[in-house]
Amino acid sequence: MAITHRLPFERPIYDLEEKLQTLENQWRADVPTPEVREEIRNLRLEINRLKRDIFDNLDAWETVQVARHAERPQTDDYLELVFDEFVELHGDKSFGDDRAIRTGFAKIEDRKVMFIGQQKGKTLKERAECFYGCPHPEGYRKALAKMQMAAKFKLPVICFIDTPGAHPGIGAEERGQAYNIALNLREMSRIPTPIICVVIGEGGSGGALGIGIGDHIAMLQHTYYSVISPEGCAGILWKHSKYANLAAKALKFTSKDLLKLGVIDDVIQEPLGAAHRDHRSMAATLKSFLVRGFKSLSGLKPNELLDRRYNKFRKMGVFEEQAATELVAKPA
Amino acid sequence: MPMSDESPVTEIPVPASSEPTLPETAPAVKRTKRGVPEGLWIRCDGCKATVYKKEVEKQLNVCPECQHHFYVSGQKRIEQLLDPDSFEEWFTDLRSVDPLGFVDRKPYAERLKDEQKRTGLREACIAGRGYLRGRPLVFALTDSAFIMGSMGSVVGEMLTRSIEKATELNLPIVIVSGSGGGARMHEGILSLMQMGKVSAALARLHEAGGLFISVLTNPTMGGVAASFASLGDLILAEPNALVGFAGPRVVAATVKQELPPDFQTSEFMQKHGFVDRVVHRADLRSEISRVIDYCVR
Numbered sequence: 001m002a003i004t005h006r007l008p009f010e011r012p013i014y015d016l017e018e019k020l021q022t023l024e025n026q027w028r029a030d031v032p033t034p035e036v037r038e039e040i041r042n043l044r045l046e047i048n049r050l051k052r053d054i055f056d057n058l059d060a061w062e063t064v065q066v067a068r069h070a071e072r073p074q075t076d077d078y079l080e081l082v083f084d085e086f087v088e089l090h091g092d093k094s095f096g097d098d099r100a101i102r103t104g105f106a107k108i109e110d111r112k113v114m115f116i117g118q119q120k121g122k123t124l125k126e127r128a129e130c131f132y133g134c135p136h137p138e139g140y141r142k143a144l145a146k147m148q149m150a151a152k153f154k155l156p157v158i159c160f161i162d163t164p165g166a167h168p169g170i171g172a173e174e175r176g177q178a179y180n181i182a183l184n185l186r187e188m189s190r191i192p193t194p195i196i197c198v199v200i201g202e203g204g205s206g207g208a209l210g211i212g213i214g215d216h217i218a219m220l221q222h223t224y225y226s227v228i229s230p231e232g233c234a235g236i237l238w239k240h241s242k243y244a245n246l247a248a249k250a251l252k253f254t255s256k257d258l259l260k261l262g263v264i265d266d267v268i269q270e271p272l273g274a275a276h277r278d279h280r281s282m283a284a285t286l287k288s289f290l291v292r293g294f295k296s297l298s299g300l301k302p303n304e305l306l307d308r309r310y311n312k313f314r315k316m317g318v319f320e321e322q323a324a325t326e327l328v329a330k331p332a
Numbered sequence: 333m334p335m336s337d338e339s340p341v342t343e344i345p346v347p348a349s350s351e352p353t354l355p356e357t358a359p360a361v362k363r364t365k366r367g368v369p370e371g372l373w374i375r376c377d378g379c380k381a382t383v384y385k386k387e388v389e390k391q392l393n394v395c396p397e398c399q400h401h402f403y404v405s406g407q408k409r410i411e412q413l414l415d416p417d418s419f420e421e422w423f424t425d426l427r428s429v430d431p432l433g434f435v436d437r438k439p440y441a442e443r444l445k446d447e448q449k450r451t452g453l454r455e456a457c458i459a460g461r462g463y464l465r466g467r468p469l470v471f472a473l474t475d476s477a478f479i480m481g482s483m484g485s486v487v488g489e490m491l492t493r494s495i496e497k498a499t500e501l502n503l504p505i506v507i508v509s510g511s512g513g514g515a516r517m518h519e520g521i522l523s524l525m526q527m528g529k530v531s532a533a534l535a536r537l538h539e540a541g542g543l544f545i546s547v548l549t550n551p552t553m554g555g556v557a558a559s560f561a562s563l564g565d566l567i568l569a570e571p572n573a574l575v576g577f578a579g580p581r582v583v584a585a586t587v588k589q590e591l592p593p594d595f596q597t598s599e600f601m602q603k604h605g606f607v608d609r610v611v612h613r614a615d616l617r618s619e620i621s622r623v624i625d626y627c628v629r
Contacts, residue, residue, distance in 0.1 A: 166558075168578030168586045173596060176606045177577035178557035185531035186563055190539070205515075205524060206558040206577070213528050227515045227524040227555070232582075237436035237517065251520045252432045261431070263521050313532050314492070316525040317485030318431035 003276060005070040009054060009062055013273065016047045051273035058222065061245035063254050064230060066222040067201050068164075071276040073283065075102055075117035075160050078200065081283030082290070083108050086115065089146060095175060098139030100130045100163070101211070103146040105155075109291055114150035116143045116211050117160035120201070133202070134167035137180040140210045144184050147191050156194040156294055159211040165229060166207030181210040188213035189309060192302035196293045198268070198286070199223045203253075215309050216293050218266040219255040220282070222274050225264070226253035263316060376400050378572075392613045401550065401570050401613055405451075406458045406475035409508060413617055414471060419462035423493055428455060428486045432520050440518040443479070451477045456511070457487040459494040461503070465621040467628075470498040473508040476551065480513030483556055487516075488526025491560060495533040495544075504543040504624050509561040512574075514554020527559035534563050543627045545620055548575050548598065548607065562606070566623055568616070569598035569607045576601070 006014055020043045027036055058066065066072070079086045079102070088104040090097040099119065106115035120133030143159075150157050166177055188195065188211075195214030203212070203225025219225060226233075233247035234240060255267040268289050271278040300308065374385050378400025388395060392412050393402040404412065410419050434440040448454060456479060459472035472494045474481045483491075491507065498505035515523035537544060546564025548557075550573035558577055561567075569575060576596035584591055594600045601607040611619045 166577065168582045170583065170587055170589075170591065170595070173576050173578065173583065174604050176562075176604070179562040179606050181558040181577070182527075182531060182560070182562035185528050185559055186535045186538070189528070189532035189535045206527065206555055209524055209527060210558075213532070225521060227520050228517050233517050247436075250432070250434050250436060251517070252434075253521055258521055261520075261522065263525055310532050310536070313525065313529045316529055317489050317522055318429055318519075319485045319489060320427040320429050321425050322427060 003071055007065050013050050016043060055274055060248035060254055063222055064224055064248055066274050067224050069276045072201055073275055073279045075119040077279055078283055082287045092138045092142035092145060094141055095138040098136045098142060100133055100135040101139035101143050103142055111294060112155055114146055114155045114157045118162045120162060131167050133163045134165060135207060136167050136172050137175040137177050140180040140184050143211050144187055151191045151193055154193055159197040161197060161199045161203050161208045161212055162201035163204045163207045164202050165204035181206050184210045185213055190306060192306060194294060194297035196290060199225050204229060215297055215305060217264045218268055219264050220268050221255055221270040223255055224253040225258055226251050394613055406473050409473055414462040414464055419460055421460040423459055423490045426486045426489060428484055431522055434518045447478050453478045455486045456481050457490045459490045465617060467621055467624050468503055470494050470503050470505040474511050476510035476512055479516060481511030482513030482516035483526050484516035484519040484523050488529050491530045492533045495537050499537045499540050499542050504628055506545045506620060507560060508547040508549060509552045509556050510549045511556035512551040512553055514556050527555050530560045534560060549573050567608050568611045570613055571598055571610055573598045
């Protein structure tokens with residue numbers, strides 16, 4: 001697969017790959033000498049080592065760039081690769097069809113589920129339709145309506161999160177962006193069927209959380225999930241969005257950080273060199289994760305499931321409880 | 333090869349300055365002006381008139397000229413809304429910590445201490461129980477003076493406990509929100525998760541048939557608007573408060589067009605169906621007690 005969007009820190013990988021390509025092209029016609037074969041083998045090993053090296057040590061800002069990579073698999077790709085069938089349901093029954101959130105029946109192995117997933121779009125036209133993955137109130141309303149239908153017909157729910165954030169526009173405000181996200185938070189906490197949420201790219205703030213309340217929350221390895229975009233945070237606290245890399249580091253929002261903070265249950269490993277290098281292998285890992293996830297949740301009765309979900313979020317937060325009367329905050 | 337470069341979209345709306353800008357009646361921002369005895373007169377943000385401070389305070393921090401609603405501190409709000417000496421404060425031993433070791437231009441731990449000193453508040457939330465015109469209730473508020481009234485772990489925990497108490501005691505709950513900051517950046521993802529936590533508690537209150545009255549004051553934005561503040565059985569708002577999801581600057585930068593003049597005001601939200609009643613501060617007590625009487629037997 002030829003990748004056209006190259007991130008600056010991936011450069012050494014591409015350089016070696018080009019070198020390998022040249023060498024292979026030179027010897028396409030002839031049988032390579034043992035020395036050349038050795039060189040090719042070494043180059044391949046070196047490329048793998050580099051990929052591992054680079055992608056195991058991404059900093060927070062590099063992670064953001066990987067999560068936003070233009071060729072990273074999106075909801076539509078996974079619908080193709082993970083699910084055996086997808087029956088899209090478009091109606092929010094109120095205003096319109098938000099293309100930034102796809103909802104519908106889906107089949108994964110022999111399990112029938114309700115699928116909710118945010119879509120950013122790939123072509124310019126599709127991106128414009130999807131507002132670059134920034135949903136409107138009608139998207140959240142559609143998602144909730146489908147989850148409530150799932151509850152009625154006892155279907156488990158899958159939510160794929162991939163958004164820079166809910167759309168900040170005039171129409172979005174007029175149609176109740178805040179209210180619709182809030183309502184989803186409240187109602188998702190009491191949908192009596194299993195909900196699995198996976199951050200597949202960007203987990204942008206309230207726009208992500210609006211479909212992010214569930215029994216099992218996971219992130220793909222090279223994604224982020226944050227209270228605010230690094231650019232937004234930098235603009236406010238560092239006075240300029242060019243300090244996004246500093247904000248990214250301070251916000252502690254990579255999959256590793258969130259696992260440590262106890263906010264997510266799992267980090268799903270990406271293929272060597274990240275998901276944009278191998279959609280199929282990423283999809284296969286994701287599929288087996290989902291199948292296992294539903295299996296482990298399927299034994300729970302609705303009440304147990306809801307209590308478990310309540311307690312999961314109830315525990316979130318870090319603070320001190322002290323009888324002291326002075327105003328002292330202890331640094332971590 | 334060009335690297336992918338998307339225009340960043342920010343979603344938590346916060347006014348551009350990180351230092352909370354306070355209305356002139358707030359304790360910290362006191363500019364001394366030559367020739368004017370300090371603190372006797374204040375300039376109204378609404379009509380720009382110079383008004384006698386005592387007169388403003390007598391009218392619950394509302395401008396006597398144009399009815400502009402000034403900022404009211406949490407303590408003052410309790411005095412204005414609840415019956416005298418009826419408020420019993422809860423959860424006073426909860427303290428914020430710095431779970432991420434967050435440092436921007438100053439460390440979060442330091443910022444917390446500075447804010448406590450500046451505002452005299454422990455945190456951005458005050459909660460407890462009290463009486464309003466003789467009606468018992470659980471009462472909580474967020475004070476927009478403390479780190480923009482933003483919600484971190486402690487604010488989320490205090491609100492959640494208050495809602496759980498209201499459910500358990502079968503009392504109505506009133507939450508007065510003032511938050512320009514939404515979810516608090518300095519506690520990162522933990523702040524975002526407070527939105528889920530508080531909303532889940534409200535789901536249980538809702539199922540138990542409890543009454544929640546949400547009162548929106550200037551400003552109620554971002555993660556606060558996108559969680560508990562929007563989930564009241566009734567939503568009341570003070571006049572001309574800034575209420576919305578994304579900050580007006582962020583919206584303006586995204587849509588690249590002029591915003592409607594009343595954009596994201598209480599009146600705008602009422603017009604679009606997201607606020608039940610816009611209520612003058614002087615009428616809040618009577619309005620709240622009246623709706624309680626309709627809902628609680």
